[in-house]
Amino acid sequence: MKKNTSYNTGKAVLEIKDLYKGFGDLKVLNGFNLELYKGENLVMMGKSGSGKSVMIKCMVGLMQPDSGNIKILGKDISTLSHQEMDELRTEIGFLFQGSALYDSMTVRENLEFPLRRHTDKFDLKNTDELVMEALRNVGLEHTIDQMPEELSGGMQRRIAFARALILQPQIILYDEPTTGLDPITSKEIIELMQTIQDKYNTSSLIITHDVDCARVISNRMILLLDGINYVEGTFEELSNSKDPKIKAFFK
Numbered sequence: 001m002k003k004n005t006s007y008n009t010g011k012a013v014l015e016i017k018d019l020y021k022g023f024g025d026l027k028v029l030n031g032f033n034l035e036l037y038k039g040e041n042l043v044m045m046g047k048s049g050s051g052k053s054v055m056i057k058c059m060v061g062l063m064q065p066d067s068g069n070i071k072i073l074g075k076d077i078s079t080l081s082h083q084e085m086d087e088l089r090t091e092i093g094f095l096f097q098g099s100a101l102y103d104s105m106t107v108r109e110n111l112e113f114p115l116r117r118h119t120d121k122f123d124l125k126n127t128d129e130l131v132m133e134a135l136r137n138v139g140l141e142h143t144i145d146q147m148p149e150e151l152s153g154g155m156q157r158r159i160a161f162a163r164a165l166i167l168q169p170q171i172i173l174y175d176e177p178t179t180g181l182d183p184i185t186s187k188e189i190i191e192l193m194q195t196i197q198d199k200y201n202t203s204s205l206i207i208t209h210d211v212d213c214a215r216v217i218s219n220r221m222i223l224l225l226d227g228i229n230y231v232e233g234t235f236e237e238l239s240n241s242k243d244p245k246i247k248a249f250f251k
């Protein structure tokens with residue numbers, strides 16, 4: 001698979017500067033910085049409890065940082081109204097480990113759901129077309145009228161992927177996209193992530209502990225350690241590091 005590692009001259013779609021967040025005596029983020037460039041796959045690794053979820057919650061406006069600055073698509077999120085933040089969230093697709101489908105809805109209804117919430121951005125007349133395109137992207141057009149329970153775990157994950165894509169986001173956030181999947185399904189998901197990036201030139205922030213996933217998908221990597229962006233570089237650079245703290249991630 002071709003890998004491009006020259007994104008750091010491009011335009012940043014997400015900029016986190018000097019982010020601090022603590023809970024009482026617990027300092028979680030201590031001046032964390034991150035830039036995600038247009039069209040890149042940035043893999044973020046961090047130990048359990050290192051603050052990855054806190055960082056994401058600050059990023060999508062679900063948590064208030066103590067200080068620091070977050071810009072998404074050039075907009076400082078601390079200046080946005082509720083409605084503006086909601087609109088900006090349509091530019092971010094989420095694929096989380098627990099991105100469960102609604103059990104009582106068909107695949108079609110699951111995919112229509114985000115569109116109905118954002119009629120300002122999408123014309124509901126085009127719903128069928130958008131649903132089909134999203135399903136085509138994950139190769140599951142034939143499941144459109146099925147219920148989630150009729151699908152395998154891997155297929156459900158792909159439908160959740162299609163649902164994350166349906167709003168045509170510019171940024172995709174993946175949290176442990178391959179955790180809990182068997183190696184073959186895991187490989188399929190990684191290939192899908194790559195296909196989507198190639199097709200739509202999306203920018204992805206991928207949080208994972210899966211070294212194989214990081215090797216295949218990352219253009220660049222960042223390690224969150226001690227509340228800061230401890231190191232950044234390509235997979236090759238980081239995996240060959242002599243620093244024991246960095247080496248620990250690649251065991």
Ligand SMILES: Nc1ncnc2c1ncn2[C@@H]1O[C@H](COP(=O)(O)OP(=O)(O)OP(=O)(O)O)[C@@H](O)[C@H]1O
Pocket residue numbers: 023026028046047048049050051052053054055
């Ligand atoms: N609302 C909260 N109140 C108090 N402490 C919190 C809160 N949210 C997170 N923390 C603490 O902040 C630290 C970082 O949590 P976070 O969930 O971001 O970790 P993580 O890196 O996502 O871990 P994992 O990989 O296990 O999901 C933890 O010690 C957690 O207990």
